[in-house]
Amino acid sequence: MIAHLTGQVSQVEADRCVVDVNGVGYLVQASTRTLSVLPRPPETVRVLIETVVREDAFLLYGFAESAEREWFRLLTTVQGVGAKVALAILSSLSSGELGAVIASADKASLTRAPGVGARLAERILTELRDKTGRMPTGPGIAMPVQAAGGGVEADALLALAGLGFRRAEAHPVVARIVARLDDKADLDVVIRESLRELAR
Template identity: 40%
Template structure:
């Protein structure tokens, strides 16, 4: 199996590239975000590769690093999520944002990905909540958040605050860090508008 490829970018497509490796052109399927982060044709790149072998074809999927590839594999363990949908999710969310969304059990963030309905997003956060690779952020912070999510009032407050901050353009990881910092200062008994306001102060300070 191919696990990594180093070569020269021959052609950049919307969802794939052709990578020239010593004269052999490999068609590598990539997410929109991965393609957007690659340099122009003629440049050398190294991609982590996932190989899918079927009866009639062999497909290569390329990722910026092993973290992305790990999430690609993990997402496909969820019923209804195949390679195409997993790439769509990774094209919308970074590994850090996906990890945060699952740790917070926030299906709204996951459902922002094209083709991901609410039911699929709910399955993703539910089925992967104990399988997340913990690729980013502070583990103890996320465990603490998850415990708080068991309380309905706190659950709504955190979800509303994360949703508001991400809609303002902040990443899921930034939102988690800011909300955590704000809650440490004022405690758990806080409403959504106040938590959002204090979290914004943390982000711009």
């Protein structure tokens, strides 16, 4: 199995790239997030690889960071989520955002990824809800420990959604503010503090 490739980027397309390692060009499929951070050809790159061997194909999937590869592996354990759909989800959501989406049961954010309908999004949330606690979330991103409950936190999230903020983006901010204010959390204060942080 191939764990990583180090070589020259010789070609980058919409959903894949070619990495030239000592004259051998490896076709690597990747998320748009990974492809966007690759250096321009013909610079040298190191890409983490997930190797998938099928009867009719030997496929390589590339990742710029280990967190994305771990999420790819977890996503593809869900029935109905193949490599193509997993890459579409990872193109739409970063590893940190994906953790927040699952923790907050944000089905709408999942269905924004091509190939993910409401039924599949529900299955992903159901099957992965208890498996994401130890998942990496990428550099500098904290994943919420649990989904928002009722009360001030839920009301604040609804208000922020009405103002155009995605649940996955707002949830960790609101949860942090509610935890900081503890029992003094007033809805107006939580919304105001959340807007101040989200505006940054």
